[in-house]
Amino acid sequence: GFAHLDHHRALRTGFPEVIWGPGKTVEQIAQIMATMRLHSSVVMATRIEPQVYAQLQYRVPGLHYYQAARISAIAPVNLQPQYPGTIGLLSAGTADLSVAEEAAVTAELCGFRVMRLWDVGVAGIHRLLSYRQAIAQMDVLIVVAGMEGALPSVVAGLVDSPVIAVPTSIGYGASFGGLAPLLTMLNSCAAGIGVVNIDNGFGAAILAGQILRT
Amino acid sequence: GFAHLDHHRALRTGFPEVIWGPGKTVEQIAQIMATMRLHSSVVMATRIEPQVYAQLQYRVPGLHYYQAARISAIAPVNLQPQYPGTIGLLSAGTADLSVAEEAAVTAELCGFRVMRLWDVGVAGIHRLLSYRQAIAQMDVLIVVAGMEGALPSVVAGLVDSPVIAVPTSIGYGASFGGLAPLLTMLNSCAAGIGVVNIDNGFGAAILAGQILRT
Amino acid sequence: GFAHLDHHRALRTGFPEVIWGPGKTVEQIAQIMATMRLHSSVVMATRIEPQVYAQLQYRVPGLHYYQAARISAIAPVNLQPQYPGTIGLLSAGTADLSVAEEAAVTAELCGFRVMRLWDVGVAGIHRLLSYRQAIAQMDVLIVVAGMEGALPSVVAGLVDSPVIAVPTSIGYGASFGGLAPLLTMLNSCAAGIGVVNIDNGFGAAILAGQILRT
Amino acid sequence: GFAHLDHHRALRTGFPEVIWGPGKTVEQIAQIMATMRLHSSVVMATRIEPQVYAQLQYRVPGLHYYQAARISAIAPVNLQPQYPGTIGLLSAGTADLSVAEEAAVTAELCGFRVMRLWDVGVAGIHRLLSYRQAIAQMDVLIVVAGMEGALPSVVAGLVDSPVIAVPTSIGYGASFGGLAPLLTMLNSCAAGIGVVNIDNGFGAAILAGQILRT
Amino acid sequence: GFAHLDHHRALRTGFPEVIWGPGKTVEQIAQIMATMRLHSSVVMATRIEPQVYAQLQYRVPGLHYYQAARISAIAPVNLQPQYPGTIGLLSAGTADLSVAEEAAVTAELCGFRVMRLWDVGVAGIHRLLSYRQAIAQMDVLIVVAGMEGALPSVVAGLVDSPVIAVPTSIGYGASFGGLAPLLTMLNSCAAGIGVVNIDNGFGAAILAGQILRT
Amino acid sequence: GFAHLDHHRALRTGFPEVIWGPGKTVEQIAQIMATMRLHSSVVMATRIEPQVYAQLQYRVPGLHYYQAARISAIAPVNLQPQYPGTIGLLSAGTADLSVAEEAAVTAELCGFRVMRLWDVGVAGIHRLLSYRQAIAQMDVLIVVAGMEGALPSVVAGLVDSPVIAVPTSIGYGASFGGLAPLLTMLNSCAAGIGVVNIDNGFGAAILAGQILRT
Amino acid sequence: GFAHLDHHRALRTGFPEVIWGPGKTVEQIAQIMATMRLHSSVVMATRIEPQVYAQLQYRVPGLHYYQAARISAIAPVNLQPQYPGTIGLLSAGTADLSVAEEAAVTAELCGFRVMRLWDVGVAGIHRLLSYRQAIAQMDVLIVVAGMEGALPSVVAGLVDSPVIAVPTSIGYGASFGGLAPLLTMLNSCAAGIGVVNIDNGFGAAILAGQILRT
Amino acid sequence: GFAHLDHHRALRTGFPEVIWGPGKTVEQIAQIMATMRLHSSVVMATRIEPQVYAQLQYRVPGLHYYQAARISAIAPVNLQPQYPGTIGLLSAGTADLSVAEEAAVTAELCGFRVMRLWDVGVAGIHRLLSYRQAIAQMDVLIVVAGMEGALPSVVAGLVDSPVIAVPTSIGYGASFGGLAPLLTMLNSCAAGIGVVNIDNGFGAAILAGQILRT
Numbered sequence A, B, C, D, E, F, G, H: 001g002f003a004h005l006d007h008h009r010a011l012r013t014g015f016p017e018v019i020w021g022p023g024k025t026v027e028q029i030a031q032i033m034a035t036m037r038l039h040s041s042v043v044m045a046t047r048i049e050p051q052v053y054a055q056l057q058y059r060v061p062g063l064h065y066y067q068a069a070r071i072s073a074i075a076p077v078n079l080q081p082q083y084p085g086t087i088g089l090l091s092a093g094t095a096d097l098s099v100a101e102e103a104a105v106t107a108e109l110c111g112f113r114v115m116r117l118w119d120v121g122v123a124g125i126h127r128l129l130s131y132r133q134a135i136a137q138m139d140v141l142i143v144v145a146g147m148e149g150a151l152p153s154v155v156a157g158l159v160d161s162p163v164i165a166v167p168t169s170i171g172y173g174a175s176f177g178g179l180a181p182l183l184t185m186l187n188s189c190a191a192g193i194g195v196v197n198i199d200n201g202f203g204a205a206i207l208a209g210q211i212l213r214t
């Protein structure tokens, strides 16, 4: 076959391989899902556009679509958190939603509890500060921000839990496709921040999960 | 002569030409200062290292040195603000001091009142918030920050006066000589921010002065 | 809801939140506009393509479209300047028009008087110089330029009012999406220039407004 | 004073502020250390060159120097781990040593247990694989690598604990000061990696500490 | 004519000129192929999309399409290796397939024997190691990888044959169109690697062929 | 020998090879000069620092030093223009002097007449305009500028002769070593400009010479 | 009107303003052409796609389309060279044709004689060398090349006339939209080369014309 | 110890580990050499400055210094080629010498025969063409070039052996530390070129050796 699945990964790293949708045909995704579900109760694919799901649903029985997250998955009904702890998920602007939801849904499908706080960017700092107590109680934080990407710096100065920063490609001009928030997050004057790739909500969720299971 | 002084600039733009120190010999600076003082009561040069001043002071009578700002100037004793209004000058970290002082001293030499607030970076947001009222009363703000450069975004969300953002080259690694805070400031999700070149405290002061005289 | 409106912003910063169109559905924009008009007499959205307005007009009563500016807004009939002073708006080429109009219409909707001077780029410097007197009377200047972006430097050397420089993505090849005029403006040998993001006519207008209200 | 210490940070984030050496005079560092030791039993400064320590030791009683880490600190004799868990610290090449030691010593001074594995880069993969079992038992891993920075990807595929990747500026030519390993780490095909700034051993240790205390 | 064919190239460099498809009309490609087949038994064009082939096949008799490789060629039936030695072709992920196949098919059409190993990326290093013996027997290796591009470094540490590294544009965010794996490969800590342009499977095959004929 | 002199170049291109000083020992430069003077009446080396000349003058009889241009040359006494026409040489700021003089002295040593106009940058456009008539009479123009590099655009709009633009590395921050003026000049909205490398006064002079001999 | 035509430009610089097509509606182009033809016998617009011309021809009487050059113009029948001298136009590959033709047609419409040599790239250096004599007789050369852009360096070493180098965006991967050949041309080890913007065939022709009229 | 030597590498890859000098103390280099000579008859270190060798020679018996190559090595007297075939080594300019010699000496120390051709850059193409026959007889070519780096493209079009291209950091301005020739080589229109890192003469020699032993 065209793919060399890594079924041992679940054993080795604690998470199943997840399908990266872009560049794969509907047929290929369906086939990989069929193979994967033999080994795993949760099977998921990211970056699935609505029109891809529209075709995929007829080929893969029991498939669900999380539209805001662009994730398509087969998962048990009434999926419940399997691990203790909560991931706090913050996003700076409404436009960062799809990346933030990619992180949220990935985390939930992997068995973690998530608390969402959307649209709390630094240009109106009172919005963030009004949630200060809730944020301080999270066990790990994922902070999603585009444009100038300043939110993780402010958050990391408020809490004593690890912060995972996700730059997004939301912005224009001198954002250079997310380079601006990426550099912002890497240069944060607040220590305790780990950065993932631009728009990589998925990777942030996996890292948060690994932290919670530590 | 090697320089083509622009004495009309004072008439046209309201500020005298200022000497840019780097790349000029002590002899050249002294000579330009001698010519300039015939036309202006305040004569100043920026980016003057201590060892340059050490030699310059014997050649230029009445010369003063503002060490933290690396500015050398001839100015009337008891220089007083000549314009109404106050420039609020904020800096994020102690390392940004010399750029912030370049802005402060330039503004003072040009006849403006300055209020300084150093070391109020976003990683400890309570420091900034404790000065919130003072900041809100400024007529124009200059915000100096290196590393991730997030301070102007937060400040601009708190006030209704214009904010001039000065990125500094303070930082390392993915700061790329100040590129990171420069991009942060240009992409700010808070509107009402004008950005100047990396480390350009001088230019920020001139712009603030032009705003106050509007 | 998906958005966390910042109604206090008008009180804090003097300007209402404005909707950034790209990436939002017609439905979302209509909904946010409905909420906003409860708090503000002027409601506006930027970067609205004609086909988006074509649908939006049926959902939002009293909506107007400023085509050249790509702005859609609800505004009182016979909107008059509410603040003293005039913003001089210069653009270098005809292709910079939509960014320049974004600045102009934003400023007018926010209550400021605007004087437009289009297509006065530096390759034919006499065009600019013929307006020299008019330009010198403006209280603040917004200068929009793509390609090499040299216009703000020349303008700032002619006047004693603050200059806001807006680089545009107009150009090709080594323009790198507006990077060239952005760097030009940041490195200007004329002091007194504040730069905003590439194509950010909106931000320039807000900054100009804040300067006029100083 | 020139610095605005953030003593509450220990309470808020669980770690004391740490002095960043570059750009500060010996006198300034000594003074900040004197103030800090009133609030904290451990006082530390990073990026301290041997010649700086040589002068500093006479001004700050009880000061120790960790040469490989370029850290200078006042710390209790017989400092013992105060938290459960172990940080596994891997470095790819001998040249990455000072960054890796900055991480190791910071972690130890903050009360964490560290296991060091130096010089296990991917060009001789058997070196890494021979420690596979030891690595799998770590609670969190810090992986330091310059040049092409591939080590974190391989490590993250072997373990189920969180991996903190530290790119270093070790390299030449197309390394562009550490940009190459930074991009490598951000684009890792293995999920579960959080990246910090180039050469930021300190930040990696703080993040690892926050993970262990989760 | 619009093209200046270099028929001597076969004599000079041992390989015929190959048609680069993008930017050429179907008519132009057909015409160049007609001219080329007068001089060469194998005629090939790269980067041919399926819809281009769909039209081309009616104009060029005996034309074949290698879909995964996006190559269209006229070649003898039962094409057999003409040179001794084998090229080992490894790819890191399923998404790198089309670049890897461009290399494989080019090599086969030029008369070389190829062994394919797909989807053996470093995040699951056991996949690569399980083929260790086969890899060590290859005479030259082409290693194709996108995202972080770490595979060639690991491979080059395992073998004593030359390694040709092909970065691909597969990835997103800080991959910057393949810049990330390109830098990774250039900075490899393992010596003995020659790098070709991003996505240049064709060039890698030609280089491998030249090595085998040495 | 270590150098492979290209004596035919004078015949082919009309100019002798010129020695590039950096990275060569005094001994090597002296030796190359000795060889060159056998074939040419003018022998020159660029980028020669004063201390290099100080040693070189004792080894090379008849050697002259043009300090501002950092050029060292053997040339006939009373060197006169050998070609008709005049090269107009403009520079934007005093700091661009050494690059502008490199162009001027190279042109003069190659037999061309030069008219110098220093320090006529765009921030004080009246300085340039006051020389308008003189500039319009030049046969070819070399325009040297650092910082934002806008001068060539303005000049090219004023004249009908070819303009050679030389960006300099003079500037700081977002100048990125001369990248800013380089991009400015390449993107000029005025046509008729040819750009040379950053600080390449030498190359500009050669190109101007070739134009005059056309 | 929306455009501020610069009719004096013809008088000042010797060439009429030329319309830049992209971003203009058919209606706008037609209108500007109507105005321009009142002042000039030749009216031209560049970057006109076939479908734009298809509409434009009905609105602008006497309009011609030069397809390979993507230029649309009104020009006298039997346009003859008006100036002495010949422009040699070389291109490296067939894909560079449209840029090279933009230069050729612009030059011809402006009254210059052009000799075309297509597809003489450096990978088959004998093609170039076979035209050596013809090239040496040109008065000025325009050399168009994409990919690695090496052709101008070789050409400039063969001739004593000025060389105008035009990098094109033809290429892929590490070409970065033409950055690679642009840098190549700027760094040429052969002096006497002036570089224009990526794909700027138009600007090269204007510069060549200005050189020929010198 | 601080280093984790990879003695198996010789067995695995056919070449011993080689010491990278920069960042290591004389003491460290001497110690590693002592250990290495127990396993290998040839021990070598690259990037050794003369002053480092001056100290090293007293600590390491039998140590030789290859000044132009900046290599220090212990090698048998009368080292003879151990492998069939010849590596042709070409360099474009005299300034590229140290990189070219690094390649040459490495290859010779590893047992290969080398033919050197220095200073045959493309600006005087006849120099290269005069060696055409010799070049065509080489089994593999290493081509070293800085500035615009065009030499490998021309060479690869002349021969049917593999070409290894080495960009150097020789150049200035828009060379950006060797980025320009690196991009040139990666984008070569001639196939059959493998590129190594900027200034990586060592890596080129190892690759050439691996090709010769294929």
Ligand SMILES: Nc1ncnc2c1ncn2[C@@H]1O[C@H](COP(=O)(O)O)[C@@H](O)[C@H]1O
Residues within 6 Å of the ligand: B003, B017, B018, B019, B020, B021, B045, B046, B047, B200, B201, B202, B203, C189, C190, C191, F093, F094, F095
């Ligand atoms: N610190 C500074 N940053 C930016 N521009 C400056 C600074 N100091 C002086 N200048 C500008 O540099 C110009 C003088 O340059 P120069 O003629 O080289 O001395 C003045 O017109 C100032 O506008």
Ligand SMILES: Nc1ncnc2c1ncn2[C@@H]1O[C@H](COP(=O)(O)O)[C@@H](O)[C@H]1O
Residues within 6 Å of the ligand: E017, E018, E019, E020, E021, E045, E046, E047, E102, E200, E201, E202, E203, G093, G094, G095, H189, H190, H191
């Ligand atoms: N897939 C490819 N990647 C890189 N170069 C190619 C590819 N296919 C063809 N070429 C080269 O492109 C040249 C042909 O370009 P053209 O004359 O535009 O068809 C040939 O000499 C090949 O060396």
Ligand SMILES: Nc1ncnc2c1ncn2[C@@H]1O[C@H](COP(=O)(O)O)[C@@H](O)[C@H]1O
Residues within 6 Å of the ligand: F003, F017, F018, F019, F020, F021, F045, F046, F047, F200, F201, F202, F203, G189, G190, G191, H093, H094, H095
């Ligand atoms: N200032 C300069 N800028 C650019 N190129 C130069 C300069 N001076 C000399 N050259 C060129 O460098 C070449 C000599 O290099 P080299 O053989 O290293 O001395 C000559 O052919 C000149 O074309």
Ligand SMILES: Nc1ncnc2c1ncn2[C@@H]1O[C@H](COP(=O)(O)O)[C@@H](O)[C@H]1O
Residues within 6 Å of the ligand: C093, C094, C095, F189, F190, F191, G003, G017, G018, G019, G020, G021, G046, G047, G200, G201, G202, G203
């Ligand atoms: N193909 C082209 N490349 C570069 N500049 C051009 C081109 N075509 C027209 N121009 C320039 O663009 C200007 C017209 O721009 P616009 O006013 O937007 O039509 C003219 O003054 C020309 O100098």
Ligand SMILES: [Mg+2]
Residues within 6 Å of the ligand: A093, A094, A119, C004, C005
């Ligand atoms: Mg919002």
Ligand SMILES: [Mg+2]
Residues within 6 Å of the ligand: B093, B094, B119, D004, D005
């Ligand atoms: Mg602080």
Ligand SMILES: [Mg+2]
Residues within 6 Å of the ligand: C093, C094, C119, G004
């Ligand atoms: Mg125009």
Ligand SMILES: [Mg+2]
Residues within 6 Å of the ligand: D093, D094, D119, H004, H005
């Ligand atoms: Mg090692």
Ligand SMILES: [Mg+2]
Residues within 6 Å of the ligand: A004, A005, E093, E094, E119
């Ligand atoms: Mg896979």
Ligand SMILES: [Mg+2]
Residues within 6 Å of the ligand: B003, B004, B005, F093, F094, F119
């Ligand atoms: Mg000046």
Ligand SMILES: [Mg+2]
Residues within 6 Å of the ligand: E004, G093, G094, G119
């Ligand atoms: Mg061709």
Ligand SMILES: [Mg+2]
Residues within 6 Å of the ligand: F004, H093, H094, H119
């Ligand atoms: Mg030479």
